[in-house]
Amino acid sequence: MAENEQEQTVNPGEIDQQEVAAEAAAPGDAAGGEPSPEQVLAQLEEEVASARDAALRAAADAQNVKRRAEQDVEKARKFALEQFARELLPVVDNLERALEATAGHDAAVKPIAEGVELTLKSFLDALKKFNIEAVDPQGEPFDPNLHQAMTMVENKEVEPNSVIAVMQKGYTLNGRLLRPAMVMVSKAAS
Numbered sequence: 001m002a003e004n005e006q007e008q009t010v011n012p013g014e015i016d017q018q019e020v021a022a023e024a025a026a027p028g029d030a031a032g033g034e035p036s037p038e039q040v041l042a043q044l045e046e047e048v049a050s051a052r053d054a055a056l057r058a059a060a061d062a063q064n065v066k067r068r069a070e071q072d073v074e075k076a077r078k079f080a081l082e083q084f085a086r087e088l089l090p091v092v093d094n095l096e097r098a099l100e101a102t103a104g105h106d107a108a109v110k111p112i113a114e115g116v117e118l119t120l121k122s123f124l125d126a127l128k129k130f131n132i133e134a135v136d137p138q139g140e141p142f143d144p145n146l147h148q149a150m151t152m153v154e155n156k157e158v159e160p161n162s163v164i165a166v167m168q169k170g171y172t173l174n175g176r177l178l179r180p181a182m183v184m185v186s187k188a189a190s
Contacts, residue, residue, distance in 0.1 A: 135170035
């Protein structure tokens with residue numbers, strides 16, 4: 001083992017020779033000594049340009065990360081109510097059905113219908129406050145982005161691909177579709 005250690009040791013004179021050979025290989029003046037001031041200046045200018053480029057890229061990356069984070073926070077804030085609102089929509093549907101069922105009945109049912117109507121109005125006002133809007137496309141052209149066609153019916157009185165009946169209203173949250181409106185669409189007579 002002692003022999004291996006001796007083989008690995010380096011003579012100090014050899015180190016000096018290796019350093020001289022490395023310096024001679026480095027760019028310098030014609031004599032192989034130190035580089036000229038112009039070469040040092042050029043090298044430093046390259047390093048400064050490289051560092052400036054890296055700093056600009058890092059600043060741009062940081063700004064992009066900040067912008068993306070702000071957009072994510074804005075989307076999270078804007079659409080945090082999405083699932084909650086979806087769960088409330090059947091309540092609105094049921095209140096509307098209750099009003100339809102009580103329409104035209106005797107005077108005994110009228111106070112109940114008025115109470116349901118006021119409850120529905122309060123409920124819709126609360127939804128509107130949080131930018132939840134109803135999509136009621138009666139008579140409008142069919143839009144597959146907002147409407148779900150449940151059936152198509154031949155109808156000569158209206159233009160083809162028009163909504164002739166709304167089976168269930170749709171809703172949007174801040175312009176994003178929560179639930180499509182279920183509609184009946186007209187088609188051309190065959």
